Amino acid sequence: MSELATSYDILKVLGHGGFSAVFKARRKEDGDIVALKQLDLTIENEEEKAYRDFKEEVDILKKLDHPNIVKVYEELILDHKPSLEMEFIDGDTLEMILKKEKFFSVDDTLDLIEQIAAALNYCHHYYLPGNFAQHADSVLRRRNAVIHNDINPKNIIRSKNEDGSNRYVLIDFGLSFSDPDAVRHSRKEEGMAEYKSPEKWSGTMIDAPSDIYSLGIVIYELLTGSVPFPVKDYKTTEEMIALEEKHKTAAIPDMCKKG
Template sequence: MVPDLTNRLLGGRYQLIQEIGGGGMGSVFRALDLHNNGQEVAVKILYAPTLLSRGNAQLDDLRRRFAEEIRVSTLLGQHPRIVKVLDHGQEGEHAYLVMEYLKGQDLGKLIREKGALPVRQAIRLALQACEGLHFAHTFRANVEGREIRGVIHRDIKPSNLFVERVFQDGQLTSQLKILDFGVAKTLADHTLSLGTQKGGGFIGTARYASPEQVRGKSLDARSDIYSLGVVLYEMLTGSMPFRLETDSLHSWIHAHCYENPLEINPETAPQPIPPAIVAVVMDCLKKNPDERPQTMQELAERLLQAYELTVANQLPPSQASTVLLPNTKAPSSASQPLRTPPAQVQEP
């Protein structure tokens, strides 16, 4: 059994208060940083003792993956769309990672509670995800003599996209943070490779994985684009792009590899979804990576242009110019942020 760590003090500093989530490598707790005026933080813990029965080799591999997750997450967390890593340490057999504490809910819970999200909210959140993933995919750094050149998330799904409700420019709006690079993999020839298995194999979440991922093929940024396309389909419709008789790994592998995604039917969709936006979503779900948007930068521009075109077509010509933004060309440098929608796209 997993030990109850509630009220445990880690590193003489972090007081665990309440378990708020879990996964294959451990659990996440809300905690207080006693060295920082009791500031709330999130602490992710690797449960080493529960894995001993699986053999030392696998335990060592999980520890290695967790250590490398800390390295990559610390570097990527400098971007505002990626959860910030504050500290890490070891408490007995428990390795832990300290992150900023986010107030809100993950996208999966939001969809379960509300169903399909309003189009403008869904597009805004998708663009923010593109922004964070664009940073990860184009990231460059050297760590202890090893090159990190581009990081693929490999597990984009609603539960790994956290939605905060914050005030911005006097309006209450949603801000998205990308969580859990624990199965990420870098694109460099000499890499920190998280989540790999000796001899290959699939690691991720089958419901949102790309065809090449479930086949154990080499991956690039277009795999995350497919996964984000599944998430965007779900945000807009409240349902998945495939209908399966059984919710099993085999069924999802078959669907992603061989079945065509369900077209979004205007008559049965829970809300009007502009055809231009539907076209972008369906392109993300192409089986062949060459037929998808090739970068998060391209995907963001296509989504934004589709939205702006839709809004412009719905307004009188005299008002359309107030919605369309100048300089619609995508940024040419990876260091430049992707554009997010204007105030008219923010949800009330």
């Protein structure tokens, strides 16, 4: 029996992307429900650099404590794959909600902005005791500040609080990082094309403004039902070049004139 099957009952596949799979799982030891993420990467032991880099990032994520950020519990190796145990959020992603409801009301959008902006503010100003802050590229950057790096409707879940109010939770920190220099030339510059900030297209320094730009695109989509610069075919080079130029130089279409 695999290590995964020995430790967990897999209840549902929550998602599967290019780099990982996420499951709703029941921990056999105590019956708790968790979200379990496995990277599509094979390693032999904990001393491999890929796992040490993974663990270093996860050690910071485990310290994040905010009601609008998914709680990360533990990292482990299951069947030679780096794995991550997280809080299971019972709700729908913004992507799922938009497919059903088309767009959000102004009040619901303002509620989301308040919660997710608070989560990003917490991440961007996070620091460990004794670490320093510095100015870089006109942005105040704290060492160990966490940049999510993949803000899009798939990575925000809406659930319900006990009083019936909405709770919006930022999930999937799989492309996040705490060292902008280390991420400059890595695959972490990627993310969903419609939400990529201009600096991500250019391959230059990624920092807190990149997350803020992507959140702005999400807000635009919530209010209008579509992103400002839609993509029809990700495999068409000409369309992706045009999308890049729009994000770098074009004015955002007036949302009041859409439709």
